[in-house]
Amino acid sequence: MFNTELFFNSVPTLATAAVVTFKLFVCCVCLSLMFGTLSVMLQLSNNRAGYWLSRTYVSVMRGTPLLVQLFVVFFGLPLLGIKGQAFLAAALAIGLNSGAYTTEILRAGIQNVPVGHLEAAASIGMSRLRTWTRVVLPQAFTVSLPALTNEFTIVLKSTPLASVVAVTELTYAGVIIQARAFSAIEVFLPIAVGYIVIALSFTQLARWLERRLRDFHT
Amino acid sequence: MKNDNEAIRAEGIVKRFGDLTVLRGVSLAVKRGEVVCIMGPSGSGKSTLLRCLNWLSPPTEGTVWLAGEVLGTQETPNGTRVPLPDSKLRRQRSRIGMVFQSFNLWPHRTAIGNVMEGPMIVSGITKSEARRLATEILTRVGLTEKADVYPAKLSGGQQQRVAIARALAMQPEIILFDEPTSALDPELVGEVLDVMKSLATQEITMIVVTHEVGFAKDAADRILFMDEGLIVEEGSPSEFLENPKEERSRQFLERYLN
Numbered sequence: 001m002f003n004t005e006l007f008f009n010s011v012p013t014l015a016t017a018a019v020v021t022f023k024l025f026v027c028c029v030c031l032s033l034m035f036g037t038l039s040v041m042l043q044l045s046n047n048r049a050g051y052w053l054s055r056t057y058v059s060v061m062r063g064t065p066l067l068v069q070l071f072v073v074f075f076g077l078p079l080l081g082i083k084g085q086a087f088l089a090a091a092l093a094i095g096l097n098s099g100a101y102t103t104e105i106l107r108a109g110i111q112n113v114p115v116g117h118l119e120a121a122a123s124i125g126m127s128r129l130r131t132w133t134r135v136v137l138p139q140a141f142t143v144s145l146p147a148l149t150n151e152f153t154i155v156l157k158s159t160p161l162a163s164v165v166a167v168t169e170l171t172y173a174g175v176i177i178q179a180r181a182f183s184a185i186e187v188f189l190p191i192a193v194g195y196i197v198i199a200l201s202f203t204q205l206a207r208w209l210e211r212r213l214r215d216f217h218t
Numbered sequence: 219m220k221n222d223n224e225a226i227r228a229e230g231i232v233k234r235f236g237d238l239t240v241l242r243g244v245s246l247a248v249k250r251g252e253v254v255c256i257m258g259p260s261g262s263g264k265s266t267l268l269r270c271l272n273w274l275s276p277p278t279e280g281t282v283w284l285a286g287e288v289l290g291t292q293e294t295p296n297g298t299r300v301p302l303p304d305s306k307l308r309r310q311r312s313r314i315g316m317v318f319q320s321f322n323l324w325p326h327r328t329a330i331g332n333v334m335e336g337p338m339i340v341s342g343i344t345k346s347e348a349r350r351l352a353t354e355i356l357t358r359v360g361l362t363e364k365a366d367v368y369p370a371k372l373s374g375g376q377q378q379r380v381a382i383a384r385a386l387a388m389q390p391e392i393i394l395f396d397e398p399t400s401a402l403d404p405e406l407v408g409e410v411l412d413v414m415k416s417l418a419t420q421e422i423t424m425i426v427v428t429h430e431v432g433f434a435k436d437a438a439d440r441i442l443f444m445d446e447g448l449i450v451e452e453g454s455p456s457e458f459l460e461n462p463k464e465e466r467s468r469q470f471l472e473r474y475l476n
């Protein structure tokens with residue numbers, strides 16, 4: 001039996017929770033890009049300490065469960081004086097975790113940039129930092145876009161993990177309603193649709209970007 | 219060492235890669251406005267020499283002066299020479315243009331974007347000023363109507379002309395060309411050489427590694443012939459091309475003149 005009343009009553013709560021999921025997703029993607037970019041720059045910038053810092057970061061993030069990382073961040077933040085910030089902890093943990101994969105994706109993209117492009121930059125007197133931001137990274141991002149899109153759809157599907165630190169995102173909202181109503185299908189069907197809507201909007205955006213950037217690679 | 223009329227001078231340039239000695243003590247001096255062509259067989263060290271001259275690959279031994287100023291190193295109070303801080307080296311490099319065999323345009327920027335990049339990012343002029351300057355320079359290389367096109371949509375000859383414009387935009391004191399036409403289809407070589415000839419008549423100092431005998435004859439003031447990491451012969455185009463003194467030069471020219 002499909003309980004239409006339950007279905008319609010859940011919609012407002014789920015819509016609010018979907019907004020939380022969306023915000024969490026956006027934060028995670030931004031943090032992942034930030035950590036990934038920083039880490040790959042450290043790794044490839046001829047600085048030994050930077051290299052090892054970045055390699056260690058990648059190994060730790062790839063070698064431990066995301067759930068454990070989330071707990072470490074969630075219980076670690078209060079030690080730094082930041083209390084009661086479940087959303088921040090979740091965004092930080094997922095962003096840090098994904099940043100390790102972003103590092104590796106960008107590294108492949110960067111190693112694809114011909115040395116000649118760097119020499120051209122050096123020959124006009126461009127600084128190292130500017131060469132990174134104006135020559136290397138724009139090209140690396142373009143080449144890496146399909147792989148990054150893939151990584152970020154995985155990030156979206158990691159966001160329900162935030163429920164373990166009591167962030168009321170889409171999945172957790174569903175669990176709460178379902179526990180009260182003893183009925184699941186009316187709740188989790190719209191939840192699935194919610195994720196698909198976010199994922200599809202994101203991949204469409206990425207494909208649009210890819211098409212625009214492909215202009216100059218063909 | 220100071221000579222007001224000198225654009226660049228190199229003395230005793232030695233370059234080693236591990237055990238391999240590629241340059242064995244090269245010296246040269248190029249006057250302002252002079253066009254010097256360098257010829258020589260593959261592997262003789264022509265590219266390596268150019269890369270030493272703009273410190274893209276610092277020489278193992280020897281000194282380069284750019285308008286009388288020592289390149290890449292500075293003297294400490296106790297008399298030893300140490301590498302120049304990066305910011306100063308960059309300022310020196312910006313005074314030496316370089317045009318590569320494989321163009322090396324940045325594919326994510328349009329033709330005009332490539333030309334504007336240096337003035338805007340390195341010299342720090344405003345975007346609108348840079349655009350005006352770049353437009354003017356693209357006109358000089360005959361590419362006004364291709365300003366907003368990405369490199370991938372340009373022919374090799376057009377790409378190389380954009381690369382020349384990119385070097386010109388920094389208003390360098392000298393431009394180094396490393397076989398600028400050898401990656402081009404034969405029918406595209408002419409348009410690039412024409413641009414370079416017009417630069418030669420505009421009193422721009424140029425060192426050109428090339429095997430284009432026609433260009434050397436028309437545009438060069440002097441030809442240097444390199445073999446096995448040394449300049450083995452030097453002369454005016456007519457002297458060198460018609461009456462080479464060295465056996466090695468003669469053999470080389472026989473291959474290229476036919």
Ligand SMILES: Nc1ncnc2c1ncn2[C@@H]1O[C@H](COP(=O)(O)OP(=O)(O)OP(=O)(O)O)[C@@H](O)[C@H]1O
Nearest residue numbers: 235238240258259260261262263264265266267397
């Ligand atoms: N980075 C490097 N490491 C090791 N060896 C190098 C390096 N760059 C150049 N060489 C060697 O130096 C020698 C001279 O190379 P260079 O490119 O200067 O010659 P070239 O005269 O420009 O030749 P071509 O006409 O083929 O361009 C070659 O034997 C080359 O293998």
Ligand SMILES: [Mg+2]
Nearest residue numbers: 264265266397
């Ligand atoms: Mg060469």
